[in-house]
Amino acid sequence: MILGIDEVGRGAWAGPLVIGAVVLGGAEIEGLDDSKKLTKKRRESLDEEIREQASAWALGWVSAEELDEIGMSEALKLATRRAVKEIQAKCQKNGSKFDEIIIDGTVNFLAGTPLEKYVTIIAKADGLIPSVSAASIIAKVARDKFMAEQDNIYPGYDFSSHVGYGVAKHRAAIDNLGVTPLHRLSFAPLAKYANVEANSQNASDDRKSKNQQKDTTRQIGDKGEQAAADWLAADGHEIIERNWRTRYCEIDIVSKKDNVLYFTEVKYRKNDNFGDGLAAITNKKQQQIRFSAEMFIAKNAQYESCDMQMMAISVDGNPPVAKECVVLE
Incomplete structure (x- = not known):
């Protein structure tokens, strides 16, 4: 066997x-x-x-x-x-x-x-x-x-023939068409494309930062996360991590209760419309949280025997108060 x-x-x-x-x-x-x-x-x-x-x-x-x-x-x-x-x-x-x-x-x-x-x-x-x-x-x-x-999604690369390997035909397609989300930009031959995307992202981040509130937003977010952490602790959770990050996603709170590891996204809402905060947790966002959760387990082998569950908690008010908790599939 x-x-x-x-x-x-x-x-x-x-x-x-x-x-x-x-x-x-x-x-x-x-x-x-x-x-x-x-x-x-x-x-x-x-x-x-x-x-x-x-x-x-x-x-x-x-x-x-x-x-x-x-x-x-x-x-x-x-x-x-x-x-x-x-x-x-x-x-x-x-x-x-x-x-x-x-x-x-x-x-x-x-x-x-x-x-x-x-x-x-x-x-x-x-x-x-x-x-x-x-x-x-x-x-x-x-x-x-x-x-x-992927040929139907990214025509011109002929992925069906070389299945992504760096053959001459594939290299020529990259030179002519650039890279796709399928390409591994951490590989040395494609590193120059990673630099281009990083510069573009940095410029975008700079533009966004000029239009966003700075200290106030961060402070409110911190208080909201603390309110959610307090709510979890009161419910019997052991808080393991706060703001655990990967490159693409951050998990607000990692906690443990009854051999279940919970990965919680905290959303602050400005009014009584419940969807205002939690509606922002799209399918893509849930996929990012799930990937980050798997990465957390991979880097912390002591928790591999635990079941995993994703949750979202909405908070509102000043000071923020945890209002509702939902389980994410």
Whole structure:
């Protein structure tokens, strides 16, 4: 009962990093091998067999934006933990299990987690261990399909042919069309585009700052967050962090209660219209909070056994008072 793990997309200039994880169990599938050694048609055929016959399988995705935020090393760990978390849930649901983990390569992406002791790392395992081969196949098929779909969104790059790698055709498209949100601007060949975007963002921030109140807004926000933290503490929460930041998002309050880790966004509202504050928590904002929450767990392994929940608290008045709390899906 081996859980095999392999990654796809590490060296690409664009697109997600994907980790495949497979427990074959008793399934015997002919022709499993390193996905790079198989034809596209054969990979897709095996992908169907693996998904149908394996005891459990899962994929862990990290977007280009996330990868730029945390770096390749942390991205590999995060993608692996996402895949393993899903595998564990599936195994629990269907009654299967694994007692050994084999990761292709030379780095244990589960180091620092409770599963570390079950891991063996083997170079070229995707050509030697069936479950690792299966993980390699499902990850590559899924990623290739995703990149092919991007041709409709970003015409001119021909992502379906090179799937984001830095081949001559891809480099020419970047020179002619620039970069897309799929591109990894932390990669050295694309660093100049990151500088352009950073300068543009700085100019935008400067313009916004001239039109915003300074001390008053910040002070009100701090008081509002304190009111929310006091409300959580009174409800039995242990406050772990305040204003925990990543590059793209900030979590106002991280707290713990009954082995659940809560990530709370605090919204100040100026009037009695409840939507005035909480309506600002869009789906995109919730995705950013969710990503930041996953990053918090990845950097604080002692909380990996906790369930996670996102919340939002609205505050109003002067001094601010916590009025309503809602759970975010």
